[in-house]
Amino acid sequence: MRDDWAERERLQMTVENGAEGRYRAYVLCTAPRSGSTLFCSLLAATGIAGNPKSYFHEPSVESWAAELESSPARRGSELDYLRSVVQAAIDEGTNGTGLFGLRLQRHSFDFFMAQLALLHPGPMSDAERFRAAFGRTRFIHLTRADKVAQAVSCVKAQQTGLWHRAPDGSEIERLKAHQDPVYDGAALRRCHDEMVEADRQWLAWFEREGIPPLRLTYDALAADPRAVLRQALRALGLDEGAADGVAVGVARLADATNRDWAQRLRGELQGA
Numbered sequence: 001m002r003d004d005w006a007e008r009e010r011l012q013m014t015v016e017n018g019a020e021g022r023y024r025a026y027v028l029c030t031a032p033r034s035g036s037t038l039f040c041s042l043l044a045a046t047g048i049a050g051n052p053k054s055y056f057h058e059p060s061v062e063s064w065a066a067e068l069e070s071s072p073a074r075r076g077s078e079l080d081y082l083r084s085v086v087q088a089a090i091d092e093g094t095n096g097t098g099l100f101g102l103r104l105q106r107h108s109f110d111f112f113m114a115q116l117a118l119l120h121p122g123p124m125s126d127a128e129r130f131r132a133a134f135g136r137t138r139f140i141h142l143t144r145a146d147k148v149a150q151a152v153s154c155v156k157a158q159q160t161g162l163w164h165r166a167p168d169g170s171e172i173e174r175l176k177a178h179q180d181p182v183y184d185g186a187a188l189r190r191c192h193d194e195m196v197e198a199d200r201q202w203l204a205w206f207e208r209e210g211i212p213p214l215r216l217t218y219d220a221l222a223a224d225p226r227a228v229l230r231q232a233l234r235a236l237g238l239d240e241g242a243a244d245g246v247a248v249g250v251a252r253l254a255d256a257t258n259r260d261w262a263q264r265l266r267g268e269l270q271g272a
Contacts, residue, residue: 024135
């Protein structure tokens with residue numbers, strides 16, 4: 001399968017460099033604690049790659065609207081309202097660049113696709129429905145190989161409430177008041193299995209739809225964020241030079257607690 005995907009990616013790049021290469025959208029296919037917040041901030045900072053966010057995160061059109069900077073008013077039918085919310089998200093996610101950026105977590109996928117099916121009914125594949133909704137779309141798969149570390153990061157963030165911090169130590173995203181983290185083996189094992197399953201589902205979907213995604217990793221992103229950004233810009237047919245000078249605005253949160261939890265969780269998984 002890997003060799004087949006490599007050939008598909010080569011053909012995809014050939015098309016990108018041809019007359020049909022202009023993309024109107026890209027979808028960052030991922031799961032929590034994969035480095036996607038950092039990556040989205042880098043893409044937005046280039047000024048040419050839209051403003052990628054999780055515009056369709058919750059299983060509710062009302063929640064989609066509430067998260068937008070300009071929430072559309074309810075007018076007409078439910079379908080009209082859905083159409084206006086999706087269009088408002090496209091406008092915000094494009095940010096005047098001509099390219100719509102979307103982060104899509106796997107657990108958000110089913111409800112999101114159900115809404116696209118309402119907007120674009122008929123016998124279409126998922127990939128065709130994306131194109132009908134957003135124009136020519138490039139898919140990027142951002143994964144984290146170490147699922148134990150990913151699960152530890154996720155559960156710790158859920159407990160402490162702190163999801164992202166800037167390099168200067170200031171908080172970027174906090175979802176609740178601070179709570180000291182406490183090791184919870186059951187929650188960690190459950191989260192680990194969910195992360196493994198998310199990857200499995202994305203890979204199965206790419207294969208079923210015949211989509212050769214641009215494949216990026218958390219490790220590569222953490223090691224050299226601008227190099228990964230240049231790789232993505234190149235795949236999108238954009239100027240790689242836009243990555244030069246882009247500031248890295250998200251810091252890693254891993255500490256001794258993460259290391260201790262990961263070691264303990266690995267032992268539990270090996271003994272299961």
